[in-house]
Amino acid sequence: MTDRIVHLVDDDEAIRRSASFMLKTSGYLVKTYASGAEFLKVRELPPGCILLDVRMPEMDGLEVQQALRDRGTTYPVIVMTGHGDVSVAVQAMKFGASDFIEKPFERATLLQAVEHGFDRLDRSDKAQARASEAEIMLHALTPRERDVLEGLARGLPNKTIGYDLGISPRTVEIHRANVMTKLKVASLSEALRIAFAAGLGEESASNTAPMPMPPLASR
Template sequence: MSDKRLVHIIDDEDGVRRSASFMLKTSGFATCTWESGTAFLKEVRHAELGCILLDIRMPEMDGLEVQQALNERGVAMPVIILTGHGDVTIAVKAMKAGAVDFIEKPFESDVLLDAIGRAFDRIDMAADVIVRAADAGVVLGALTAREREVLEGLAQGYPNKTIAYDLGISARTVEVHRANVMTKLGARSLSDALRIAFAAGLGNGKI
């Protein structure tokens, strides 16, 4: 596995694949080229994480169909759409489906590199969220079931009295559990505790 950031280039034109790959390699990226969307989809489960440079006009499956298939399979790699046809409708569909950008061929290197930079920013942000959620989940593991229920109530914005009523305990008992939660989470304020709760996915009504 390379330390360089990987760009998957999906285009049925060999010339485009080679020129884009050369330009990206000279800019410090690793590349992997695919001659069709179907070829990429067959291997995507084993494909290394990176961003996807996806041509819109291809046989078998066009870029939008490939993008939809990736979304349906839960593939979170960011997509940059390439087209040789200035089609605003396609651009709108691609962006609504989550594309980072939409670039017309022939593209300028700085435009493409800017879009790729934003694509990797998106990957970094997603990774950070996953790490924070995992860390928060470990921290919450120190709580008792009742303490977790109290924290869930706080994450939903409920006052102590409401939490007490919902759990069938006294408001004073809620206060005790709340103090224990703060201590175990190392939280100096309610906002600190809530940040941990939200990172772990609490606050949506599911405990």
């Protein structure tokens, strides 16, 4: 588990020392930072979980969390709070924190939160890998075949796809068959899984909702 890195950010040396000991003796690699500003100076942050104290001088944990979001850093953040400050913990969770623990915490509580964070990181990594693989597979399609797959991913029937693209439903069927062949799939559901992994079909429901029917004319 030596590649499991925990970034521990806390201005309290005693907390850094005790939490580091708990984590290191459980097989984690720990990098410690005495302030949020020191932590944010690291431009190439190794992937891992971030154990972040809320109440720190100069820059508090929520400000650090916001700075991470602005950078596009999506590593799991576990917020450490004290004094029963539930409202701050709730705000941190709204900002995307994966969990929060209250000081003083037991070893089991800390490890459970960190393990949950790494589970989330693993799922994110796998999703990114699936997206990259799906996008590579879609490179085999022509632009028109990709348009047809986009329509299918949005749940549109062949007739509607054909109308939108200015082609006949029969031509849509031909493109659809070509998509299945090029993606090497035997069913539409398999093709759609690839499409969804690549991000197709993500337009808002409002864009695909049927137009309201005009009122009936009086007889």
